Amino acid sequence: DIQMTQSPSSLSASVGDRVTITCQASQDIRKYLNWYQQKPGKAPKLLIYDASNLETGVPSRFSGSGSGTDFIFTISSLQPEDIATYYCQQYDNLPLTFGGGTKVEIK
Amino acid sequence: EVQLVESGGGLVQFGRSLTLSCAVSGFTFEDYAMHWVRQVPGKGLEWVSGISWNSYIIGYGDSVKGRFTISRDNAKNSLYLQMNSLRAEDTALYFCAKDFRDILTGRFDNWGQGTLVTVSS
Numbered sequence: 001d002i003q004m005t006q007s008p009s010s011l012s013a014s015v016g017d018r019v020t021i022t023c024q025a026s027q028d029i030r031k032y033l034n035w036y037q038q039k040p041g042k043a044p045k046l047l048i049y050d051a052s053n054l055e056t057g058v059p060s061r062f063s064g065s066g067s068g069t070d071f072i073f074t075i076s077s078l079q080p081e082d083i084a085t086y087y088c089q090q091y092d093n094l095p096l097t098f099g100g101g102t103k104v105e106i107k
Numbered sequence: 108e109v110q111l112v113e114s115g116g117g118l119v120q121f122g123r124s125l126t127l128s129c130a131v132s133g134f135t136f137e138d139y140a141m142h143w144v145r146q147v148p149g150k151g152l153e154w155v156s157g158i159s160w161n162s163y164i165i166g167y168g169d170s171v172k173g174r175f176t177i178s179r180d181n182a183k184n185s186l187y188l189q190m191n192s193l194r195a196e197d198t199a200l201y202f203c204a205k206d207f208r209d210i211l212t213g214r215f216d217n218w219g220q221g222t223l224v225t226v227s228s
Contacts, residue, residue, distance in 0.1 A: 001169060034214055036152075043202055043218035044144075044152065055216070087152055091213025094166040096142075096154040 002026050002090050006099030012107045019075040021102045023088035028068050032092035035064055035073045038101075039084045047086075048073065080106060109133040109217045111203045116222030119193055127222055129186040129203030134217075137181035140164075140206035142215060143188050145199035155201070156188065160209035170196070193226045200224075 003026035013019050023033065035048040046055045048064035051071055061076045075082055083106060088099040115127040129141070143155040156167045156177040165177055176189040186203055200223050204215035 032213070036215075038152075043220055044215070045218070046214065046216050049207075049214050089152070089154075089213070089215075094157075094211070094213075095168045096157070096166075096213045098152040098154070101151045 001095055002029060002093055002097050004088055004090055004097050004099040006088055006102055008102060009100060010103040010105065012105045013078050014107045015078055015080060017078045019078050019082075019104060021073040021086055021088075023066075023071040023073065023099050025069045025071075025090055029090045029092035031067050032090060033064070033066070033071050034089045034091065035062075036087045036089065037082075037084045038087065044087065075104075078104070078106070109205065111205060111217060111219035113201060113203050113219045113222035116201065116224045118225045118227055121193060121195065121226055121228045123193055124189070124191045125193060125224060127188040127190070127201055127203075127224070129219060131184050131186070131203075131205070134205070136179075136184040138209055140209055140211050141179060141186045142204045142206060142211075142213075143177065143186075144202045144204050144215070144218075145197075146202065146221070147199045153199075154213075157206070157211045157213070158186070159211055164211055166211055190224070193224075195226050195228065198224060198226045 005024045031051045033051045036044040038044040085101045142157040200221040202221045203219040205217040207214045207216040
Protein backbone atom coordinates (compact mmCIF):
# COMPACT_ATOMS: atom_id res chain seq x y z
CA ASP A 1 0.00 0.00 0.00
CA ILE A 2 1.12 3.57 -0.66
CA GLN A 3 1.75 5.55 2.51
CA MET A 4 1.00 9.27 2.48
CA THR A 5 2.93 11.41 4.95
CA GLN A 6 1.48 14.84 5.52
CA SER A 7 3.09 17.68 7.47
CA PRO A 8 2.68 19.52 9.65
CA SER A 9 -0.11 17.81 11.58
CA SER A 10 -1.30 21.21 12.74
CA LEU A 11 -0.47 24.84 12.23
CA SER A 12 -1.56 28.23 13.46
CA ALA A 13 -1.39 31.27 11.22
CA SER A 14 -2.76 34.79 11.01
CA VAL A 15 -5.42 35.99 8.61
CA GLY A 16 -3.71 36.95 5.38
CA ASP A 17 -0.75 34.63 5.90
CA ARG A 18 0.49 32.20 3.29
CA VAL A 19 0.00 28.63 4.47
CA THR A 20 1.84 25.62 3.06
CA ILE A 21 1.21 21.92 3.66
CA THR A 22 3.34 19.13 2.28
CA CYS A 23 2.43 15.58 1.38
CA GLN A 24 4.91 12.85 0.55
CA ALA A 25 4.05 9.52 -1.06
CA SER A 26 5.98 6.33 -0.29
CA GLN A 27 6.29 5.67 -4.01
CA ASP A 28 5.78 7.48 -7.30
CA ILE A 29 2.11 8.40 -7.74
CA ARG A 30 2.67 10.58 -10.82
CA LYS A 31 0.11 13.40 -10.62
CA TYR A 32 -2.67 11.41 -8.95
CA LEU A 33 -3.16 13.38 -5.79
CA ASN A 34 -6.22 15.12 -4.39
CA TRP A 35 -6.56 17.68 -1.59
CA TYR A 36 -9.70 17.85 0.56
CA GLN A 37 -10.93 20.33 3.14
CA GLN A 38 -12.97 19.12 6.08
CA LYS A 39 -14.66 21.58 8.42
CA PRO A 40 -15.79 20.40 11.87
CA GLY A 41 -18.90 18.26 11.71
CA LYS A 42 -18.95 18.31 7.92
CA ALA A 43 -18.05 15.95 5.09
CA PRO A 44 -14.78 16.49 3.23
CA LYS A 45 -14.82 18.72 0.18
CA LEU A 46 -12.62 18.28 -2.88
CA LEU A 47 -10.42 21.32 -3.49
CA ILE A 48 -7.62 20.17 -5.80
CA TYR A 49 -7.37 17.15 -8.12
CA ASP A 50 -4.53 15.82 -10.27
CA ALA A 51 -2.14 17.60 -7.89
CA SER A 52 -2.70 21.09 -9.26
CA ASN A 53 -6.18 21.46 -10.75
CA LEU A 54 -8.69 23.58 -8.88
CA GLU A 55 -12.12 22.01 -8.49
CA THR A 56 -14.96 24.10 -9.91
CA GLY A 57 -16.12 26.78 -7.50
CA VAL A 58 -13.08 26.62 -5.23
CA PRO A 59 -11.46 30.03 -4.50
CA SER A 60 -8.25 30.74 -6.34
CA ARG A 61 -6.30 31.32 -3.10
CA PHE A 62 -6.06 27.53 -2.91
CA SER A 63 -3.44 25.86 -5.08
CA GLY A 64 -1.46 22.68 -5.40
CA SER A 65 1.76 21.57 -7.03
CA GLY A 66 4.09 18.62 -7.32
CA SER A 67 4.39 15.24 -8.96
CA GLY A 68 5.99 11.90 -8.27
CA THR A 69 6.38 11.65 -4.51
CA ASP A 70 6.38 15.25 -3.27
CA PHE A 71 3.39 17.59 -3.26
CA ILE A 72 2.55 20.99 -1.83
CA PHE A 73 -0.80 22.57 -0.97
CA THR A 74 -0.92 26.34 -0.50
CA ILE A 75 -3.43 28.85 0.77
CA SER A 76 -2.08 32.16 -0.53
CA SER A 77 -3.93 34.36 1.96
CA LEU A 78 -5.55 32.59 4.90
CA GLN A 79 -9.17 33.55 5.56
CA PRO A 80 -11.23 32.87 8.70
CA GLU A 81 -13.47 30.48 6.74
CA ASP A 82 -10.42 28.34 5.88
CA ILE A 83 -10.29 26.93 9.40
CA ALA A 84 -10.45 23.21 8.76
CA THR A 85 -8.45 20.02 8.48
CA TYR A 86 -6.86 19.37 5.11
CA TYR A 87 -6.11 15.92 3.72
CA CYS A 88 -4.10 14.71 0.77
CA GLN A 89 -5.14 11.46 -0.95
CA GLN A 90 -3.46 9.38 -3.62
CA TYR A 91 -5.41 7.65 -6.35
CA ASP A 92 -2.66 6.14 -8.44
CA ASN A 93 -3.17 2.69 -6.91
CA LEU A 94 -5.71 0.76 -4.91
CA PRO A 95 -6.14 0.81 -2.01
CA LEU A 96 -6.71 4.55 -2.07
CA THR A 97 -4.91 6.16 0.86
CA PHE A 98 -5.04 9.47 2.71
CA GLY A 99 -2.50 11.52 4.56
CA GLY A 100 -2.98 11.99 8.28
CA GLY A 101 -4.40 15.49 7.93
CA THR A 102 -3.31 19.02 8.80
CA LYS A 103 -5.43 21.05 11.17
CA VAL A 104 -5.29 24.75 10.31
CA GLU A 105 -6.14 27.29 13.00
CA ILE A 106 -6.15 31.06 13.23
CA LYS A 107 -3.50 32.62 15.44
CA GLU B 108 -28.46 19.38 -6.56
CA VAL B 109 -26.41 16.27 -5.84
CA GLN B 110 -27.48 14.55 -2.63
CA LEU B 111 -26.10 11.43 -0.96
CA VAL B 112 -27.88 10.26 2.17
CA GLU B 113 -26.45 7.43 4.23
CA SER B 114 -28.50 5.31 6.60
CA GLY B 115 -28.29 2.08 8.54
CA GLY B 116 -25.74 3.01 11.14
CA GLY B 117 -26.17 2.36 14.83
CA LEU B 118 -24.95 0.36 17.79
CA VAL B 119 -24.05 -3.25 17.01
CA GLN B 120 -22.37 -5.97 18.99
CA PHE B 121 -18.89 -7.26 18.30
CA GLY B 122 -18.95 -10.02 15.67
CA ARG B 123 -22.39 -9.14 14.32
CA SER B 124 -23.39 -7.75 10.94
CA LEU B 125 -24.81 -4.47 9.68
CA THR B 126 -25.76 -3.12 6.27
CA LEU B 127 -25.36 0.53 5.35
CA SER B 128 -27.27 2.21 2.53
CA CYS B 129 -26.68 5.36 0.54
CA ALA B 130 -29.57 6.87 -1.39
CA VAL B 131 -28.59 9.34 -4.08
CA SER B 132 -30.36 11.99 -6.12
CA GLY B 133 -29.48 14.89 -8.36
CA PHE B 134 -27.34 12.92 -10.82
CA THR B 135 -27.56 9.81 -13.00
CA PHE B 136 -26.41 7.20 -10.50
CA GLU B 137 -25.64 4.48 -13.05
CA ASP B 138 -23.07 6.71 -14.77
CA TYR B 139 -20.71 6.93 -11.80
CA ALA B 140 -18.55 4.78 -9.59
CA MET B 141 -19.19 5.05 -5.86
CA HIS B 142 -17.19 4.61 -2.68
CA TRP B 143 -17.38 4.22 1.07
CA VAL B 144 -14.91 6.17 3.23
CA ARG B 145 -14.85 6.05 7.00
CA GLN B 146 -13.55 8.24 9.78
CA VAL B 147 -13.04 7.38 13.41
CA PRO B 148 -14.35 10.42 15.34
CA GLY B 149 -11.52 12.90 15.76
CA LYS B 150 -9.21 10.93 13.46
CA GLY B 151 -8.33 10.76 9.78
CA LEU B 152 -10.01 9.38 6.67
CA GLU B 153 -9.80 5.77 5.50
CA TRP B 154 -11.03 4.45 2.17
CA VAL B 155 -13.17 1.37 2.73
CA SER B 156 -14.39 0.26 -0.67
CA GLY B 157 -15.31 1.34 -4.20
CA ILE B 158 -17.49 -0.02 -7.00
CA SER B 159 -17.63 0.86 -10.68
CA TRP B 160 -20.82 1.89 -12.44
CA ASN B 161 -21.60 -1.64 -13.61
CA SER B 162 -20.27 -3.43 -10.49
CA TYR B 163 -17.56 -5.12 -12.56
CA ILE B 164 -14.68 -3.44 -10.74
CA ILE B 165 -14.65 -3.54 -6.95
CA GLY B 166 -11.92 -2.72 -4.47
CA TYR B 167 -11.50 -2.91 -0.71
CA GLY B 168 -9.19 -1.52 1.89
CA ASP B 169 -6.93 -4.04 3.58
CA SER B 170 -8.63 -3.76 6.96
CA VAL B 171 -12.07 -4.77 5.64
CA LYS B 172 -11.20 -7.19 2.84
CA GLY B 173 -13.05 -10.49 3.32
CA ARG B 174 -15.49 -9.02 5.86
CA PHE B 175 -17.24 -6.18 3.99
CA THR B 176 -19.10 -6.37 0.68
CA ILE B 177 -20.01 -3.37 -1.45
CA SER B 178 -22.91 -3.48 -3.89
CA ARG B 179 -25.22 -1.18 -5.77
CA ASP B 180 -28.68 -1.19 -7.29
CA ASN B 181 -28.79 1.23 -10.20
CA ALA B 182 -32.56 0.85 -10.53
CA LYS B 183 -32.96 2.07 -6.95
CA ASN B 184 -30.22 4.73 -7.07
CA SER B 185 -28.67 3.10 -4.04
CA LEU B 186 -25.28 1.98 -2.78
CA TYR B 187 -24.81 -0.58 0.00
CA LEU B 188 -22.13 -1.83 2.36
CA GLN B 189 -22.65 -5.20 4.01
CA MET B 190 -20.40 -5.38 7.06
CA ASN B 191 -19.79 -8.76 8.70
CA SER B 192 -17.71 -9.90 11.66
CA LEU B 193 -17.64 -6.36 13.01
CA ARG B 194 -14.78 -5.34 15.28
CA ALA B 195 -14.29 -2.47 17.71
CA GLU B 196 -11.94 -0.84 15.21
CA ASP B 197 -14.78 -0.62 12.68
CA THR B 198 -16.41 2.03 14.88
CA ALA B 199 -16.50 5.13 12.68
CA LEU B 200 -18.56 7.59 10.71
CA TYR B 201 -19.14 6.03 7.29
CA PHE B 202 -19.37 8.38 4.31
CA CYS B 203 -20.78 7.56 0.90
CA ALA B 204 -18.80 9.36 -1.84
CA LYS B 205 -19.36 9.80 -5.56
CA ASP B 206 -16.52 9.29 -8.02
CA PHE B 207 -16.19 11.80 -10.83
CA ARG B 208 -16.21 8.98 -13.41
CA ASP B 209 -17.82 5.61 -14.14
CA ILE B 210 -14.68 3.69 -13.15
CA LEU B 211 -12.74 3.73 -9.89
CA THR B 212 -10.61 6.82 -10.30
CA GLY B 213 -10.62 7.75 -6.62
CA ARG B 214 -11.53 11.39 -7.11
CA PHE B 215 -14.44 11.98 -4.71
CA ASP B 216 -16.38 14.99 -5.96
CA ASN B 217 -19.45 14.70 -3.72
CA TRP B 218 -19.94 13.26 -0.24
CA GLY B 219 -22.81 12.41 2.04
CA GLN B 220 -22.94 13.51 5.66
CA GLY B 221 -22.18 10.06 7.01
CA THR B 222 -23.79 7.46 9.24
CA LEU B 223 -22.22 6.46 12.54
CA VAL B 224 -21.45 2.83 13.30
CA THR B 225 -20.54 1.91 16.86
CA VAL B 226 -19.33 -1.61 17.59
CA SER B 227 -19.60 -2.59 21.20
CA SER B 228 -18.65 -5.68 23.11
